[in-house]
Amino acid sequence: MKTSEKTKSVKTWEKTSQQNLVRHKSGRYYARTFGNNKEIWKSLRTSHFSVAKVRLAEFLREHREKQVAGVSDAAAKMTFAEALKIHQQNQAGDVTIKPSTRHYWNQIFVALLKSWPVLADWELRRITKTDCIEWARKFRKRSSPTRYNNTIAGLRHVFGVAIEAGIIYGNPAAKLERLPVRAKQLTLPNAGEFLQLVETIRTAGAWCSRDCADFVEGLAVTGARKAEAGGIEWRDLDFKAGQIVIRGDVETGTKNWTILRVPMIPRARELFQKMRADRAKEPLTAKVFRVREAQKAINAACKKLRIPRITHHDLRHLFATVCIESGVDIPTVSRWLNHKDGGALAMKTYGHLHRGHSVAQALKVSFAPNDTPSADVRS
Secondary structure (H helix, E strand, O other): OOHHHHHHHOOOEEEOOOOOEEEEOOOOEEEEEEEOOEEEEEEOOOOOHHHHHHHHHHHHHHHHHHHHHHOOHHHHOOEHHHHHHHHHHHHHOOOOOOHHHHHHHHHHHHHHHHHOOOOOOOEHHHOOHHHHHHHHHHHOOOOOHHHHHHHHHHHHHHHHHHHHOOOOOOOOOOOOOOOOOOOOOOOOOOHHHHHHHHHHHHOOOOOOHHHHHHHHHHHHHHOOOHHHHHOOEHHHEEOOOOEEEEOOEOOOEOOOOOOEEEEOOHHHHHHHHHHHHHOOOOOOOOEOOOOOOOHHHHHHHHHHHOOOOOOHHHHHHHHHHHHHHOOOOHHHHHHHOOOOOOOHHHHHHHHHHHHHHHHHHHOOOOOOOOOOOOHHHOO
16 A cells, blocks of 8 residues: 555544544644633643543533523523523524424424423523433333433433533433434235225225225335335336335335335336226326325224234335335345345345245255255345
8 A cells, every 4th residue: 555545545534432532643632622602722741641531521511601600691501401492593593404303303302301390491591401311210110211212312412501601511311322223113004905905995995995095006016115115106106117206205215215216126127017008098297196094994904903003104004014024135125125234124124034034045055966956045
């Protein structure tokens, strides 16, 4: 490797085990903190870690004293409700946050204030770690791990507003431990049950039964999220290329803000061709699905067939499950589902299916000289 290439590979800054302490490539240590919504850097004038820690502590103490001195009496008395309002205003101004995400966080904060009635009117500087621990001990008993963990995250974000304003030094909710989240045990219909489910919905006799059945089947054969499927137009169905273009909602797009192209599996092609033949006069900009919600129809059909209730999102899981059981590898399925983690979530959710498929394939492998591998595993 050339010297220039070595130089480029050296990081300018390195994190250390000490919060707010970073090391320059020269070996010198620097303090890095925040104040008044901007970064503050200061050289600690040493290359020794132990000395740097002592000087860092002195710098942080002086920095906090200056912040407190600059905070007005009115700001120092900021309540949790006032800080929450600032946080929500910041979220509202963030264009990268989808409306559905903001709505979810608003629900989180409503639940938080309901579970901690006196919190809204408390001054932030009066709230202690003990107060947070006491609330968390009670809240965790009556909430799911996911809701509990997200509520803790929201609590920390609000305290972060006060830290940025120099009202408090540390986050009293920082030490609250998250709960482990168990993977959802999927209970999905088999192929026969699913076909019965669609037919039961289609023949239910309601004015929208046929449209609901098309929507339910469409979710299962595309793997699209409910809102994404609702945005599909006739122009998005490329029968020649065998692809479906998923743009998502007009205003919010797909979950990951990308235009997705997924393959049109045979069952999807059959469904869309039949739907198009019945509605051939509709413009290309018309929506393929006439409904964007079918949960009541699904519930009624599941009850009639005496099978476990499923949701719209379970149909996405059904698509992934059928693909994997048909031999499609998990990274490919992950891309079709528009995951951005390289398949980590798909492996966690559907890994048991992949392992079963791997075992079946492994039985075809042999080192015995007289064994002849089956045709589908020959190179």
